[in-house]
Amino acid sequence: MRGWRDIVMILAEFQRRFLEIWSMMDYLEIFEPRLKFEDRAHGVNKTWMGCFTKDSAIALRLHKAGVPVWLI
Template sequence: LTWHDVILAVAEFQRASMECLAYFDYYQIILPRLVNLKFPYPEYNPLWMGAFTGDLGIAEKLLRAGIPAWFIRHEDTVTNKTNLSGKVKPHEPDAVLAMF
C-alpha cells in the first residue's frame, strides 16, 4: 500500500466509526426524546455537531431532542417582534484540511 492508500483507509475507518456512533446516539438518545416529549426540553449535547436548517418544523424537532440547531432565516423575515438570542457573522475558517 502507498502512503496515500493508508491515509484513505484510516479516513474511511474513522468515517465508518463515527457513523456507527451517530446511529447509537440516534436510537438510544434522540429517538426516545422525540417520541416521549418532556418539558423543559433537554440540555443540548456539546459533543454533537448540530445542524443548520431553514425549516421551522425541523428546528423545533432538533430543539426537542436537545440537538444544537441554527435556524436560518432571510433578513427580510425578521421583524421587531422576533426574539433573537444572537446574531452571528460568518467568517473564513482558521484552517482547511486538504487531501494528501
C-alpha cells in the same frame, strides 16, 4: 511508496465508517427516544455540533430534543 498511500487510504476509510456507525448508535440511543416523547423539553448540550434548518417545525422538534439548532 504506493503501498503506504494505500494503507493510509484504507485507515481513513475505516475511520470514516467507524465514526458514521458511532454517530448512528448515538442517534438511536440518545436522540430518537427524545424525538418520540415530545412532552417535555430537554436541556441543550452545548458540546454537540447541532444543525441548521429552514423549517420551523423541525427546529422546534430538535430544540425540544436538546439538539442545538439554528433557524435560517
